[in-house]
Amino acid sequence: MTIERIEPGARLSEAVAYGNLVFLAGHVAEDTSAGMYEQAADCLRQIDAHLAAAGSDKSKLLTIQIWITDMALFPELNRAWDEWVDKANLPARATVESRLANPGWLVEIAGVAAR
């Protein structure tokens, strides 16, 4: 089976599709001055685009991993999540606190989808 690499950059691909599975890189916001809600919504918009490029969409998400830099912002993360996620097709999910590579990033989101 062919491995399809979506938006390969200098160091990683934004998504990698293999057979019926799509592996999403850790997605981060473009605007590091934005708050948690805006950053999370931006990550999820980027994930929509990369899932589409791989022939998938959020209704086919299998599992999501979320890292946030401050658990005090968990409600704001969930506000963006709840507006975005397909409630008829909820993925498995884990959310933990970690510092991220850019001090302006408040959230990073990776996952695996079917296609």
Place this chain on the structure above:
Amino acid sequence: MTIERIEPGARLSEAVAYGNLVFLAGHVAEDTSAGMYEQAADCLRQIDAHLAAAGSDKSKLLTIQIWITDMALFPELNRAWDEWVDKANLPARATVESRLANPGWLVEIAGVAAR
């Protein structure tokens, strides 16, 4: 192939099965006053139940991700793990330290199994 969602809640499913793979959400203890050993054992019992609901069991675990809030509790985590894991069928595993969403949680466990 159908995506089967096990115990979907308001925000995530406890497990998602797709083809021969089962993706487990981050599992956490029900009793946030319990110690590490008890919390880890509770997570693993819940994982048993969700694997069973997906037609799998711990002998088919492929990989496990564990987050604990304090590496000083790593031996207590491993005590619960060693009592539970199928030693003839050891999964890949990674354990790191992260704060979790509820300050009473000491451990969160996710993973992927075959079925």
Place this chain on the structure above:
Amino acid sequence: MTIERIEPGARLSEAVAYGNLVFLAGHVAEDTSAGMYEQAADCLRQIDAHLAAAGSDKSKLLTIQIWITDMALFPELNRAWDEWVDKANLPARATVESRLANPGWLVEIAGVAAR
């Protein structure tokens, strides 16, 4: 389908192959006195060996998860990564900060490959 477990130890397997997928455990350096660059390069060498044992190689990596203990060392991690990774076949990747089980470890690397 058979589940193939690579180098099972007391508690986990270094890699687990199932069908066309290979799940890598969290890899850590053997020399805990080494710096980030050397530790990361050691992890990646071990990953080469475990991928080979599973009938895969780094050109087939689908996704990589990296935990480092200090984001100040991110450039040194990336130096080892950039020298090692197959730039024609870049996996998805996420890198976050977490404390690790041994205080001497600076980096831990897990992932999933095709084979």
